[in-house]
Amino acid sequence: xxxxxxxxxxxxxxxxxxxxxxxILSAGSTSPYFLPLSDIVDGFQQTWxxxxxxxxxxxxxxxxxxxxxxxxxxxxxxxVALGLSARARRDLRPITEFLRSMPVVALVPIGLVVxxxxxxxxxxxxxxxxxxxxxxxxxxxxxxxxRVMIDTxxxxxxxxxxxxxxxxIPAAMPxxxxxxxxxxAAAVGTVIVANMLASSSxxxxxxxxxxxxxxxxxxxxxxxxxxxxxxVLTCTVVLAExxxxxxxxxxxxxxxTAP
Amino acid sequence: xxTRAVVSTASADPRTGGMRSGAVRRWSRWAEPALVVLAxxxxxQAVSVLDVLPREDFxxxxxxxxxxxxxxxxxELWAAVGASMEAWVLGMLVVVSIGVPVGMxxxxxxxxxxxxxxxxxFVRTIPGIAALPILLFIYGIGxxxxxxxxxxxxxxxLLIQAMYGMRDVDPVAIETAKVYGVGHIRRVLLVxxxxxxxxxxxxxxxxxxxxxxxxxxTSLIVGGEGLGAExxxxxxxxxxxxxxxxxxxxxxIGLVVALGLTTLERRTLRWHVSQRGAQS
Numbered sequence: 001x002x003x004x005x006x007x008x009x010x011x012x013x014x015x016x017x018x019x020x021x022x023x024i025l026s027a028g029s030t031s032p033y034f035l036p037l038s039d040i041v042d043g044f045q046q047t048w049x050x051x052x053x054x055x056x057x058x059x060x061x062x063x064x065x066x067x068x069x070x071x072x073x074x075x076x077x078x079x080v081a082l083g084l085s086a087r088a089r090r091d092l093r094p095i096t097e098f099l100r101s102m103p104v105v106a107l108v109p110i111g112l113v114v115x116x117x118x119x120x121x122x123x124x125x126x127x128x129x130x131x132x133x134x135x136x137x138x139x140x141x142x143x144x145x146x147r148v149m150i151d152t153x154x155x156x157x158x159x160x161x162x163x164x165x166x167x168x169i170p171a172a173m174p175x176x177x178x179x180x181x182x183x184x185a186a187a188v189g190t191v192i193v194a195n196m197l198a199s200s201s202x203x204x205x206x207x208x209x210x211x212x213x214x215x216x217x218x219x220x221x222x223x224x225x226x227x228x229x230x231x232v233l234t235c236t237v238v239l240a241e242x243x244x245x246x247x248x249x250x251x252x253x254x255x256x257t258a259p
Numbered sequence: 260x261x262t263r264a265v266v267s268t269a270s271a272d273p274r275t276g277g278m279r280s281g282a283v284r285r286w287s288r289w290a291e292p293a294l295v296v297l298a299x300x301x302x303x304q305a306v307s308v309l310d311v312l313p314r315e316d317f318x319x320x321x322x323x324x325x326x327x328x329x330x331x332x333x334x335e336l337w338a339a340v341g342a343s344m345e346a347w348v349l350g351m352l353v354v355v356s357i358g359v360p361v362g363m364x365x366x367x368x369x370x371x372x373x374x375x376x377x378x379x380x381f382v383r384t385i386p387g388i389a390a391l392p393i394l395l396f397i398y399g400i401g402x403x404x405x406x407x408x409x410x411x412x413x414x415x416x417l418l419i420q421a422m423y424g425m426r427d428v429d430p431v432a433i434e435t436a437k438v439y440g441v442g443h444i445r446r447v448l449l450v451x452x453x454x455x456x457x458x459x460x461x462x463x464x465x466x467x468x469x470x471x472x473x474x475x476x477t478s479l480i481v482g483g484e485g486l487g488a489e490x491x492x493x494x495x496x497x498x499x500x501x502x503x504x505x506x507x508x509x510x511x512i513g514l515v516v517a518l519g520l521t522t523l524e525r526r527t528l529r530w531h532v533s534q535r536g537a538q539s
Contacts, residue, residue: 014378033396091291095299101468101517102510105476105487109494110506114316189386189472196388196480197491204388208480211392219392226389231381 035220043217044224060203061229063119064191067126068233071183074127075134076176080169082135083142100136104129104186105193117198122191129190130183134176141175142168174248177241184237188230203229318500327504335489336505340512342484346402346474347467347516350409354466358414359459362421363451372426379419387412387473395481405477405485413470420462424455460527464520471516475509486512 023037035043048057082089082096107125115121145168153163195204207222300320306312307319330336365371390411398404428451436446479487486509493502 012377014374015381018378033393087291090288091295094292094296097517098510098514101513102506103472103475103513105472105479106490106506106509106513108479109490109502113494113499113502185383185386189388192386192388193476193480196391207389207392211395214396216396219396223389223393227385230385230389234381 033216035216039217040220040224044221047218047221048225055201056203056206057225057229059119059199059201060122060191060195063122063194063202064126064187064229064233066119067123067191068130068183068187070123070127071130071134071187072180075131075179075183076138078131079135079138079176079179080142080164080172083139083145083172084164084168089139089143096132096135100132104190108190108194108197111194112198117200121198122194122202125194126187126191130187133182133186134179137175137179137182138172141172144175145171170248173245177237177245181234181237181241184230184233188226188233192226316499318503322500323503323507326498326500327507330501330504330508336508339478339484339486339489340508342402343405343474343478343486344512346405346409346477346485347470349402349406350413350470350474351467353406353410354414354417354470355463357410358417358462358466359421362418362462363425363447363455365418366422366425369426372422376419376422379415379422383415383419387469388476391477391480400481400483402484404481405474405483408477409470409473412473413466416465416469417459417462420458420465421455424458425451427458428454457528460524464517464524467520468513468517471513 019037026034026036027038029036082092104125107128111121111125115124149167149171150163153167158166191202192204192207195202196208197204199205203222203226207219207226210216210218210222303317304320307314307317365375387408391408394404394408394411398407432450432454433446436450441449475485475487477483477487478485479491482488482491486505490502490505490509493505
């Protein structure tokens with residue numbers, strides 16, 4: 001019982017101490033850029049009125065959500081296909097390697113030119129950026145799925161479709177989710193950059209225009225909100241992981257041995 | 260994995276034996292992927308020339324390649340590439356000199372590890388891009404901004420990997436070294452560092468690709484000198500082939516960096532216990 005409480009307590013100690021230290025150390029800050037944390041929190045409340053949320057937060061979150069959903073579907077589907085066929089993997093390798101290592105921000109100007117500014121472009125870029133991590137780790141996971149399990153299922157006359165859905169894909173799930181988790185950071189970063197470069201509303205736009213008008217408090221508020229959006233998305237993915245992988249042997253043992 | 264595929268294509272046809280199977284193997288390893296690339300380029304060309312997609316927005320491959328070749332002969336482009344790569348190299352030097360020691364130090368004791376790993380795992384998911392405006396206040400536009408932004412964004416993967424690496428050092432090896440009277444500094448150099456190396460090279464690969472993204476993003480967003488600014492310029496002028504050419508070049512640089520870091524990772528991993536079984 002006590003052990004159960006000490007675990008979370010030690011891992012929460014660092015963030016709590018850091019925030020407290022920030023609060024205390026910044027309290028008397030006269031630096032124009034590093035505001036006291038209390039001022040930042042005040043500013044956050046002032047900045048994020050309901051109206052502001054509708055105008056600036058919602059479009060970004062919507063583009064992010066749509067793009068991310070598209071990425072999850074295409075990433076997993078293509079990843080499974082590539083994982084199953086060694087030949088497809090080899091033949092498409094130059095393309096996948098190229099697109100995957102393409103610094104995704106480089107595509108923002110093209111997205112802007114082709115799709116024009118707006119949520120459509122943002123969602124498309126998010127989808128592109130988030131697809132690759134998911135695709136690559138899904139294909140790795142499918143490739144590494146236990147041969148013995150698959151062969152056993154085949155011997156017992158399980159049809160190919162059921163084999164794929166019931167054996168191969170569940171076996172690949174931990175890696176799929178690892179890819180999804182990496183994709184979160186890519187997706188949020190991309191939507192913000194697209195926002196900063198090419199929008200007249202949205203979270204990135206708010207931050208960059210506040211910066212340009214030297215409104216430091218509002219810059220910090222936007223920054224905090226970006227962090228919050230990223231954190232919420234990460235937490236959602238972690239929760240989904242718990243639900244989807246609770247049954248998985250490896251995952252369970254990982255949870256248990258996790259310090 | 261490609262070898263497995265090759266074996267199956269070679270054995271599918273029993274007549275191809277001896278000398279020919281080598282040729283077949285080489286052919287299918289290089290020619291098929293190359294053909295796919297060529298076919299895609301041809302498709303793009305056709306779609307663009309026949310105006311299936313607006314030619315204005317999707318210039319033909321030949322025009323893009325032409326723009327790339329003539330762009331590569333200008334000194335402005337090379338100056339921009341130089342500036343971006345300089346920021347990348349400087350940023351990575353700082354990342355390595357902070358990330359490795361701090362990560363190893365945090366991983367060295369189980370208390371500091373437990374206290375920091377959740378926080379760090381969390382920090383790494385916060386999009387680094389958020390810090391750009393604040394850094395812009397402090398440094399203004401220039402190389403300082405780019406380097407500090409690169410450091411801030413790319414530090415975490417390496418630091419976290421270094422921490423995990425230290426958790427994975429064989430305690431028996433440490434005790435053995437202690438028994439033989441190996442001093443503290445020598446122990447770090449002879450035991451800890453080599454056994455962390457696989458983790459460090461993985462961290463280096465992750466950090467390196469991040470760093471490149473942010474090195475380019477900075478000049479794309481705020482201007483200044485760099486590949487990103489060159490892309491923005493081509494977009495503003497409305498020269499589509501040039502824009503595509505510069506994006507293509509950026510992709511190629513990304514590919515070279517990624518392949519280089521992956522090769523480095525494989526090299527450093529080769530001797531490691533975890534890899535020995537896989538190699539044979």
